[in-house]
Amino acid sequence: MPEITVAIPANETSYALKIEKKLLNKVGKEIAQIFNGSKIMVVTDETVHGYYGETVLNQLKTAGYDVQCIVLPPGEQTKAFSSMPNIYSQLIEFGLTRSDLIIALGGGVVGDITGFAAATYLRGISFVQIPTTLLAQVDSSVGGKVGVDLPEGKNLVGAFYHPKLVLIDPLVLETLTDLSFADGMAEVIKYGCIKDEPFFNLLMDLSSREEVMEQIEYIIEKCCTIKKEVVQADEKDTSERMLLNFGHTLGHAIEAYYNYETYSHGQGVAIGMVELSKIAEEKSLTKSGTTEKIISILEKNHLPTKLAEPRDYAKILTYIKKDKKNFEGSLNVILLNEIGQAQKLKTNRQFFDALKTGGTTN
Numbered sequence: 001m002p003e004i005t006v007a008i009p010a011n012e013t014s015y016a017l018k019i020e021k022k023l024l025n026k027v028g029k030e031i032a033q034i035f036n037g038s039k040i041m042v043v044t045d046e047t048v049h050g051y052y053g054e055t056v057l058n059q060l061k062t063a064g065y066d067v068q069c070i071v072l073p074p075g076e077q078t079k080a081f082s083s084m085p086n087i088y089s090q091l092i093e094f095g096l097t098r099s100d101l102i103i104a105l106g107g108g109v110v111g112d113i114t115g116f117a118a119a120t121y122l123r124g125i126s127f128v129q130i131p132t133t134l135l136a137q138v139d140s141s142v143g144g145k146v147g148v149d150l151p152e153g154k155n156l157v158g159a160f161y162h163p164k165l166v167l168i169d170p171l172v173l174e175t176l177t178d179l180s181f182a183d184g185m186a187e188v189i190k191y192g193c194i195k196d197e198p199f200f201n202l203l204m205d206l207s208s209r210e211e212v213m214e215q216i217e218y219i220i221e222k223c224c225t226i227k228k229e230v231v232q233a234d235e236k237d238t239s240e241r242m243l244l245n246f247g248h249t250l251g252h253a254i255e256a257y258y259n260y261e262t263y264s265h266g267q268g269v270a271i272g273m274v275e276l277s278k279i280a281e282e283k284s285l286t287k288s289g290t291t292e293k294i295i296s297i298l299e300k301n302h303l304p305t306k307l308a309e310p311r312d313y314a315k316i317l318t319y320i321k322k323d324k325k326n327f328e329g330s331l332n333v334i335l336l337n338e339i340g341q342a343q344k345l346k347t348n349r350q351f352f353d354a355l356k357t358g359g360t361t362n
């Protein structure tokens with residue numbers, strides 16, 4: 001089984017990412033190797049619970065654990081600060097102590113909110129990620145960014161808090177909707193854009209979900225390896241790690257602008273990568289022809305490439321200004337020099353002027 005170790009030098013710890021088809025059927029054994037306490041709270045959403053809840057809960061019970069489950073409504077709107085009291089109440093009611101464990105079973109929404117609960121409940125309790133979407137398997141379950149959204153913006157409350165273990169079973173991706181599969185591909189494509197041109201080219205050659213699935217273990221391993229290297233170099237997101245935010249400055253703004261209802265995270269990132277590259281290419285910061293390549297690969301993967309019109313530019317800018325990459329009055333954006341090479345650019349609001357086209361809604 002491919003296994004990747006993520007080292008966190010600041011904490012003198014590390015954790016394993018295990019990638020294997022049918023790993024879900026071995027969850028009990030895998031957890032027993034890292035956890036010798038008694039109680040486990042599994043946090044999931046209704047959809048994932050329907051598909052995989054029974055398998056995972058039975059596994060854990062058979063391994064001798066006292067197990068309970070919190071089942072959240074699916075979707076980004078659940079990843080809200082207002083969801084927290086209900087989660088904390090259920091953890092307390094179960095009597096979970098610092099020597100117990102929480103498992104996040106689900107996509108990025110479940111992973112982020114459960115990780116945040118784990119980071120804050122009793123000032124920190126161990127947690128394990130079992131990511132069930134492509135996006136979560138290649139990105140959100142790795143690297144320890146956990147948190148929730150506020151109406152004012154994406155991921156504005158959170159922590160750096162790493163899981164003890166990440167168990168990735170690529171077979172669970174079979175039940176994903178095409179929309180959710182495409183969301184994951186947006187982050188997969190992002191890795192090629194920022195770090196690895198040959199990987200980008202390989203993805204360009206795949207023309208269907210089936211073809212992606214034929215190489216899924218390689219693709220997951222490649223993305224997790226890139227992310228691990230970046231996170232190890234800059235766990236707390238002060239320099240190199242910001243490159244993982246390519247497409248996100250605008251992407252997050254779009255998600256929040258539409259109240260987390262219209263565009264999913266992957267869709268926001270897709271539009272963000274294109275719009276940002278267009279601006280950077282017009283300013284000769286990005287190699288000519290790069291945006292066209294990005295549009296082409298996103299279209300192949302059924303992802304949007306344009307911001308809808310009309311839009312209220314001033315309001316979008318208020319979200320952009322809340323981006324966590326901004327410091328001391330300047331906005332920081334991630335752009336590509338060319339496919340496979342990214343950089344952080346310190347800029348200002350005028351950089352985004354091109355987004356004004358399309359007018360405002362008010």
Ligand SMILES: NC(=O)c1ccc[n+]([C@@H]2O[C@H](COP(=O)([O-])OP(=O)(O)OC[C@H]3O[C@@H](n4cnc5c(N)ncnc54)[C@H](O)[C@@H]3O)[C@@H](O)[C@H]2O)c1
Pocket residue numbers: 045046047048051074075076079106107108109110112132133134135136139140141142143144145146155172173174175176177180183184187265266
């Ligand atoms: N922490 C990080 O580093 C990081 C990285 C990238 C994205 N994110 C966050 O991740 C979130 C998006 O995650 P997502 O795209 O996984 O969305 P999601 O968690 O909402 O999952 C998408 C949908 O797929 C369903 N689902 C999950 N697994 C399934 C399966 N195996 N079969 C069928 N249906 C399944 C879910 O119920 C949900 O309806 C955003 O909030 C984003 O900000 C975080």
Ligand SMILES: O=C(O)C(=O)C[C@@H](O)[C@H](O)[C@H](O)COP(=O)(O)O
Pocket residue numbers: 139143145154155187237241242244245248324
């Ligand atoms: O892990 C990171 O670092 C990333 O930026 C990965 C992103 O794909 C992810 O969406 C992350 O949650 C964004 O974090 P934020 O700090 O911009 O809120």
Ligand SMILES: [Zn+2]
Pocket residue numbers: 139187248265269
């Ligand atoms: Zn992302």
